[in-house]
Amino acid sequence: MGLTYRCKLILFGNAAVGKTSIIDMYVNNKFEEEYISTLGYNVFEKSIKMKDENIVNFMIFDIGGQEQFEELRKKYAAGAKAALLVYDVTNRESFENIKKWQNDLINFTENATFILVGNKVDLEDARQIQKDEGEALASDIGAYGFFETSAKTNTEIDEAFHKLAQAYLEIVISK
Numbered sequence: 059m060g061l062t063y064r065c066k067l068i069l070f071g072n073a074a075v076g077k078t079s080i081i082d083m084y085v086n087n088k089f090e091e092e093y094i095s096t097l098g099y100n101v102f103e104k105s106i107k108m109k110d111e112n113i114v115n116f117m118i119f120d121i122g123g124q125e126q127f128e129e130l131r132k133k134y135a136a137g138a139k140a141a142l143l144v145y146d147v148t149n150r151e152s153f154e155n156i157k158k159w160q161n162d163l164i165n166f167t168e169n170a171t172f173i174l175v176g177n178k179v180d181l182e183d184a185r186q187i188q189k190d191e192g193e194a195l196a197s198d199i200g201a202y203g204f205f206e207t208s209a210k211t212n213t214e215i216d217e218a219f220h221k222l223a224q225a226y227l228e229i230v231i232s233k
């Protein structure tokens with residue numbers, strides 16, 4: 059029989075990259091076209107059953123990416139064990155900011171394991187960041203994994219969370 063492991067998870071990335079949308083698709087199977095910037099934070103919960111029968115119970119903290127929420131991010135990132143660093147493949151600035159987000163992750167958490175996600179791949183015509191650039195950055199910053207996702211078309215969303223659950227289990231089980 060498997061065990062249940064609770065894991066606090068956060069998403070970091072510029073405003074409007076699609077953090078809330080990724081969570082909404084993952085947890086509620088829904089997508090909203092309208093942009094409603096997250097003011098403050100919201101918490102979601104979802105469990106994944108792994109192949110080995112262990113269960114990872116994610117407490118997902120969705121914190122607004124706007125500059126003004128820096129203090130809030132610091133407060134609510136504390137204790138996070140896993141993270142998604144998210145950029146928008148149609149927005150170079152969001153990609154260039156990933157190192158800043160990784161820096162915050164290092165400063166606000168104790169070695170949270172993380173993966174890199176390039177979101178909005180359904181907007182192929184507007185793409186500014188190619189997949190190999192994303193892969194190179196992921197390996198450069200030591201991400202546990204890299205995914206190109208779309209919250210709109212539900213592409214690679216489950217896979218990204220599953221990978222993070224795997225990363226988390228490796229850490230807790232090896233301890």
Ligand SMILES: Nc1nc2c(ncn2[C@@H]2O[C@H](COP(=O)(O)OP(=O)(O)OP(=O)(O)O)[C@@H](O)[C@H]2O)c(=O)[nH]1
Pocket residue numbers: 071072073074075076077078079080090091092093094095096097121122123124177178179180181207208209210211
């Ligand atoms: N085409 C497309 N649009 C997306 C995708 N993901 C999010 N969006 C849109 O991008 C906008 C911003 O999405 P949010 O999920 O609110 O972004 P956020 O990162 O949570 O932004 P903050 O809360 O301000 O930090 C919304 O209009 C979404 O509909 C995607 O995969 N494809």
Ligand SMILES: [Mg+2]
Pocket residue numbers: 077078079094095096120121122123
């Ligand atoms: Mg949001």
